[in-house]
Amino acid sequence: EKERAFIEWYPRGYGVGFKVKQRIFETQTEYQRIEIYETEGFGKLLILDGTVQLVEIGEESYHEALVHPVMLAHPNPRRVLVIGGGDGGTLREVLRHKTVEKATMVEIDEGVVEASYLYLDVASELLDRLIKKEEPRGELIIGDGVRYLKETDERFDVIIVDSTDPVGPAKLLFSEGFYRSAYEKLNERGLYITQAGSVYLFTNELLDAYRAMKKVFDRVYYFSFPVIGYASPWSFLVGVKGDIDFGKVDVERGRGLELYYYDPERHGTLFQMPKYVRDLL
Ligand code: AG3
Incomplete structure (x- = not known):
C-alpha cells in the first residue's frame, strides 16, 4: 500500500x-x-x-513562544487582544495568566473556529464557551482585525497577531498603517507581537516587517524559535510602547505556568539569530 x-x-x-x-x-x-x-x-x-x-502534538512549541515571552515581560497584562488565532491555542495560553481580566480574539474566518471546535484537540472547550458567550474572561469576535483595531475604543496591554504568513491575504497585518493603529490602541505601556515567518525562507518578509515596525514602535525586538511543523527557525517580532524591557521576564510568574518549550529562565536564548539575518536587520 x-x-x-x-x-x-x-x-x-x-x-x-x-x-x-x-x-x-x-x-x-x-x-x-x-x-x-x-x-x-x-x-x-x-x-x-x-x-x-x-x-495537535507540538502546537505548544508555537503558542508558548508567541504568548508567554510578551506576557511575562509585561509587568501586569490585564487586557489582551488576539488577532487571528481561530483555533483557540493562542487565547488558551493567554488565559493561563491570572493577571488577565479580559482577552478578546478577533478572527476573520468563522470556518476556522468551527472546524477547530469540531475536529481539533487544541482548545475545543474554550471555543465552545466563547461561542456560547460563557467564558467570563474571554470574548470572540468574528470580524476583520484591521478594521477592528482601527475602530475600537478599547485599549490593550498586549496585542498578539496570530496570522497566516506575511504573503497573501494576511499581508495587511504586516503594514506600517496597521502597526500605527496597534501602537495607538496600546496603553501607555504595552507590547505587540507578531509571528513573522520562516527565518531562512521568508527573510525578506521578515526584514520588511521589521523595518516597518521600527518606524512605529519605540523599540523593536526580533527573536526566533523552533516550531514543530514549520520551516524552522521561525521568527517573531516584538514592538514596545513605553517603559518595558523585553530583554527581561518575570521568571517567578513563569514557573507557575509549567511550560514545556519556552524556558523563561533562558529568555536570552530567544534572541539567537543567524548572523546574516542579524547583519541585515
Ligand atoms: N498561525 C500561522 C503561522 C504561520 C504558518 N506558516 C506556514 N506554515 N507557512 C498559526 C495558527 C496557530 N494558532
Whole structure:
C-alpha cells in the first residue's frame, strides 16, 4: 500500500511534510481552503490554503513562544487582544495568566473556529464557551482585525497577531498603517507581537516587517524559535510602547505556568539569530 503524505512547499522547493493516514475534513470558505488530516505521529494537522497551521502534538512549541515571552515581560497584562488565532491555542495560553481580566480574539474566518471546535484537540472547550458567550474572561469576535483595531475604543496591554504568513491575504497585518493603529490602541505601556515567518525562507518578509515596525514602535525586538511543523527557525517580532524591557521576564510568574518549550529562565536564548539575518536587520 502506498504511503500518503502532506507536504507544505516553501520557496525554492523546500518542503515540510507529515505522513498522513487520511484527510478528515475539507471546506472552502469565503477566505480560504481549510483541511484537517490525521497524521501518523503528531495527531491532527490543520492546513489553511496549503500551509501548516498546527499539529495537535507540538502546537505548544508555537503558542508558548508567541504568548508567554510578551506576557511575562509585561509587568501586569490585564487586557489582551488576539488577532487571528481561530483555533483557540493562542487565547488558551493567554488565559493561563491570572493577571488577565479580559482577552478578546478577533478572527476573520468563522470556518476556522468551527472546524477547530469540531475536529481539533487544541482548545475545543474554550471555543465552545466563547461561542456560547460563557467564558467570563474571554470574548470572540468574528470580524476583520484591521478594521477592528482601527475602530475600537478599547485599549490593550498586549496585542498578539496570530496570522497566516506575511504573503497573501494576511499581508495587511504586516503594514506600517496597521502597526500605527496597534501602537495607538496600546496603553501607555504595552507590547505587540507578531509571528513573522520562516527565518531562512521568508527573510525578506521578515526584514520588511521589521523595518516597518521600527518606524512605529519605540523599540523593536526580533527573536526566533523552533516550531514543530514549520520551516524552522521561525521568527517573531516584538514592538514596545513605553517603559518595558523585553530583554527581561518575570521568571517567578513563569514557573507557575509549567511550560514545556519556552524556558523563561533562558529568555536570552530567544534572541539567537543567524548572523546574516542579524547583519541585515
Ligand atoms: N498561525 C500561522 C503561522 C504561520 C504558518 N506558516 C506556514 N506554515 N507557512 C498559526 C495558527 C496557530 N494558532
